[in-house]
Amino acid sequence: xxxxxxxxxxxxxTVLFSVGLTGVLxxxxxxxxxxxxxxxxxxxxxxxxxxxxxxxxxxxxxxxLLILALAAVETAVGLAIILRLHAQGxxxxxxxxxxxLQG
Amino acid sequence: MHALAxxxxxxxxxxxxxxxxxxxxxxxxxxxxxxxxxxxxxxxMLGASFAAMLEIIIYAGAIMVLFVFVIMMLNLGQSDxxxxxxxxxxxxxxxxxxxxxxxxxxxLYCISPFSGSLPTIPPITAHDVGLSLFxxxxxxxELVSFLLLSGLISAFHIGRNWMEDR
Amino acid sequence: MGEILLPLLILSPLAASLVVFxxxxxLSACAVGTLACTGVGMSAVxxxxxxxMLLSGPATGTLQVMLWPWIHIAGFSADIAFMLDRIxxxxxxxxxxxxxxxxxYAVSYMHDDPGIARxxxxxxxxxxxxxxxxxxxxxLCLFIGWEGVGLCSYLLIGFWxxxxxxxxxxxxxxxxxxxxxxxxxCGLLLLATxxxxxxxxxxxxxVANGQVALSAVNMAALFILIGALAKSAQIPFQxxxxxxxxxxxxxxxxxxxxxxxxxxxxxxxxxxxxxxxxVPVMALMAVLGALTLLMGACTALVQSDLKRILAWxxxxxxxxxxxxxGCGAWQAALFHLMTHAFFKALLFLTAGAVxxxxxxxxxxxxxxxxxxxxxxxxxAFITGASALAGVPLxxxxxxxxxxxxxxxxxxxxxxxxxxxxxxxxxxxxxxLGAFLSALYIFRxxxxxxxxxxGTTATGRTSRLMTIPLSCLCVLSLCGGIIEMPMTFxxxxxxxxxxxxxxxxxxxxxxxxxxxxxxxxxLAGLGVAWVLWGRPSPIMREIPGQAAxxxxxxxxxxxxxxxxxxxxxxxxxLTWLTxxxxxxxxxxxxxxxxxxxxxxxxxxxxxxxxILTLGGRRGIRSxxxxxxxxxxxxxxxxxxxxxxxLCAGLAMxxxx
Numbered sequence: 001x002x003x004x005x006x007x008x009x010x011x012x013x014t015v016l017f018s019v020g021l022t023g024v025l026x027x028x029x030x031x032x033x034x035x036x037x038x039x040x041x042x043x044x045x046x047x048x049x050x051x052x053x054x055x056x057x058x059x060x061x062x063x064x065l066l067i068l069a070l071a072a073v074e075t076a077v078g079l080a081i082i083l084r085l086h087a088q089g090x091x092x093x094x095x096x097x098x099x100x101l102q103g
Numbered sequence: 104m105h106a107l108a109x110x111x112x113x114x115x116x117x118x119x120x121x122x123x124x125x126x127x128x129x130x131x132x133x134x135x136x137x138x139x140x141x142x143x144x145x146x147x148m149l150g151a152s153f154a155a156m157l158e159i160i161i162y163a164g165a166i167m168v169l170f171v172f173v174i175m176m177l178n179l180g181q182s183d184x185x186x187x188x189x190x191x192x193x194x195x196x197x198x199x200x201x202x203x204x205x206x207x208x209x210x211l212y213c214i215s216p217f218s219g220s221l222p223t224i225p226p227i228t229a230h231d232v233g234l235s236l237f238x239x240x241x242x243x244x245e246l247v248s249f250l251l252l253s254g255l256i257s258a259f260h261i262g263r264n265w266m267e268d269r
Numbered sequence: 270m271g272e273i274l275l276p277l278l279i280l281s282p283l284a285a286s287l288v289v290f291x292x293x294x295x296l297s298a299c300a301v302g303t304l305a306c307t308g309v310g311m312s313a314v315x316x317x318x319x320x321x322m323l324l325s326g327p328a329t330g331t332l333q334v335m336l337w338p339w340i341h342i343a344g345f346s347a348d349i350a351f352m353l354d355r356i357x358x359x360x361x362x363x364x365x366x367x368x369x370x371x372x373x374y375a376v377s378y379m380h381d382d383p384g385i386a387r388x389x390x391x392x393x394x395x396x397x398x399x400x401x402x403x404x405x406x407x408x409l410c411l412f413i414g415w416e417g418v419g420l421c422s423y424l425l426i427g428f429w430x431x432x433x434x435x436x437x438x439x440x441x442x443x444x445x446x447x448x449x450x451x452x453x454x455c456g457l458l459l460l461a462t463x464x465x466x467x468x469x470x471x472x473x474x475x476v477a478n479g480q481v482a483l484s485a486v487n488m489a490a491l492f493i494l495i496g497a498l499a500k501s502a503q504i505p506f507q508x509x510x511x512x513x514x515x516x517x518x519x520x521x522x523x524x525x526x527x528x529x530x531x532x533x534x535x536x537x538x539x540x541x542x543x544x545x546x547x548v549p550v551m552a553l554m555a556v557l558g559a560l561t562l563l564m565g566a567c568t569a570l571v572q573s574d575l576k577r578i579l580a581w582x583x584x585x586x587x588x589x590x591x592x593x594x595g596c597g598a599w600q601a602a603l604f605h606l607m608t609h610a611f612f613k614a615l616l617f618l619t620a621g622a623v624x625x626x627x628x629x630x631x632x633x634x635x636x637x638x639x640x641x642x643x644x645x646x647x648x649a650f651i652t653g654a655s656a657l658a659g660v661p662l663x664x665x666x667x668x669x670x671x672x673x674x675x676x677x678x679x680x681x682x683x684x685x686x687x688x689x690x691x692x693x694x695x696x697x698x699x700x701l702g703a704f705l706s707a708l709y710i711f712r713x714x715x716x717x718x719x720x721x722x723g724t725t726a727t728g729r730t731s732r733l734m735t736i737p738l739s740c741l742c743v744l745s746l747c748g749g750i751i752e753m754p755m756t757f758x759x760x761x762x763x764x765x766x767x768x769x770x771x772x773x774x775x776x777x778x779x780x781x782x783x784x785x786x787x788x789x790x791l792a793g794l795g796v797a798w799v800l801w802g803r804p805s806p807i808m809r810e811i812p813g814q815a816a817x818x819x820x821x822x823x824x825x826x827x828x829x830x831x832x833x834x835x836x837x838x839x840x841x842l843t844w845l846t847x848x849x850x851x852x853x854x855x856x857x858x859x860x861x862x863x864x865x866x867x868x869x870x871x872x873x874x875x876x877x878x879i880l881t882l883g884g885r886r887g888i889r890s891x892x893x894x895x896x897x898x899x900x901x902x903x904x905x906x907x908x909x910x911x912x913x914l915c916a917g918l919a920m921x922x923x924x
Contacts, residue, residue, distance in 0.1 A: 028190045033904075064151070065232075069251055
């Protein structure tokens, strides 16, 4: 029997997801938004691994690997964009200033 | 064992909360590393030691180093943390907090409790994962390699123009 | 042995193309040309070996190679698989040998162009795609080659992309064939759902044993026919081919005369068992082919641009092939495809050499009397022209045209019980087309090579150009004697090659058919001599003022029709989306309300005053609120997403 029951895994993942969501919505600094996104991705990955352990299927960990790759790409591109913005006269990294179109 | 699991879970959640409330970016990164390490411990307890290793090596290692480098290049100072403080007034937490709480509550309500645990089963080894990964999901691996490649190219492209503009 | 050679056949031009593309700008023009010719030459050698292997085997033998499975899901499967049978043998021989000759010619023709690597890369890639198209035993795999040749055609039409007209021509060709490709894909999907596989053998077997409903067969055949019509520039898609002459002349010879435009003919010949079941589609195909061949010939008769004359004549000759296909004489269509590839490539390459030596002068009325300056090229062009006109006995075009005409004569369509379409009418149209072909091509010959001398020609034609030209001359003259008309000595190598099991047995045609078919081209030649060829020709220049001439010169005004039918509505749509009609409507409503409210305000009627003021405020605040929704802030968007998630989850929970 796994040391950590599936119900608790899902509970933890939900809370973690909500915390990450709050971070994305609250923070105006894009570096923090990226970190919060990573927390959310981790929560999703945790559910996959937990479900894989619960139903004894290797697919859960396969999905974990895919999410890992996705997170790596997302972080790399996001950080590149942040660097570019910082260099081009937006040093505050405020996510709310990117509204030139104004809707 | 269960106590250890509870400890790791609480460290994860507290670390995540610390990440989103810090004013200095480096602190947040360090808390995120702690969160990820605790999560890795949880993954070990779920029987996924291979995934835990990857979480430590790639996430807590590589991706966090990326964050640290970028924060170093951004050259943040005293004024930045002051601005963060300005942005993080208690009123700003109200709307997002309520939204996230609603989502959390609804998710928890949706998830019907699963019936008790199964009898002892052998954990999933890296061997099984490898067989699955390069058997049924080999196309996925190819797609992910495309994704990584395109991410590499786009990050390189964005960064290169930046260097030229300087 | 064959299992290795067949993939190698495609791989060698592909590899040459990759190397040429990757090393663009680093290799000398000579090295690039050598590389491309080596790649195509290797595949020509391999195709000869393969055809000898196949033809020495049993009569119904095929060579099947499955490289790898592509898609395997429940109810459908597709593979990357190739098949060499007796139909594709003809095609690979034509594609690789004519392709090789044109490549050799192009080495000399393009040697001082800065974009030579791009040119040869696209050309070899085209050969590879065409071989995929020809060899594929799975229709989805065939579609890869189909799209690949379209891409290469686009790249090569717009090869000199500095001129806006060239890129416009390339785009036009791309869009026109794209419409057909969409239709072809629809047809393939229809077949795939009906038969569960797109393997050609499986599909044909499913159609033959009645597994597919007749209506589905008709629809699929119609869609595939539309795709083939677009690729082969038949009515109503014919307008892209004359504009495609903007590309380099070897491209026009290889892609827009010899091989790519015949892909539609090949596809229908491949699936002829399917089309036999769809009688109305066959009748439509024959009628469209007949119309196209007449229209192309009439338009070619009034053109003044050398390459455009050849382009319209290609359309007209393709019309012959579709006429033959529609009448069920697919062997004749393939035979004409082969001879047409020979003589049309010869005509284009000779025209290219003439144009190069007269400083890029393409107007036939400014050329003239070139017979003395370039006797060799004149001889080559006259050879090609005789083959195109079908001068009896000595040229290849005569035999293939005879085969088509005899096949058309025997055809008979029973559309409904009382409504039948006899092949005799179509035969008459074909004969008229043969007369017109002889007339327009010899008009071109007499104006360009005889008469008063126009521009001065300089330079010499290089040896690299003359070798392919002489090879093609020989092929245009002797390529036809492998298949004799019925009334001649029984030599039927070509139909024996295609279908060795069936003895040729359409012996019910009267003998005078061949005689008429032989006299008509000669009559055309004679009329052309009277009109344009005598020392004091009757018609030196066509009066350009006559409305009918202008109408015909622009290709029957189809471009204008398309402009009004498709381009203008599309422009209007883009205009609509650019000016955001909804936005205008909302703003207009707001302004209208505002105007009304101000006018009412001015009338100072107390009750209405308050009401309109309230309405105005309400509208303004609603406007403000709507504006707030898309304020361009990422976090707000995220919040909206989360709000939507909340709502969705709530619905799921409460349900």
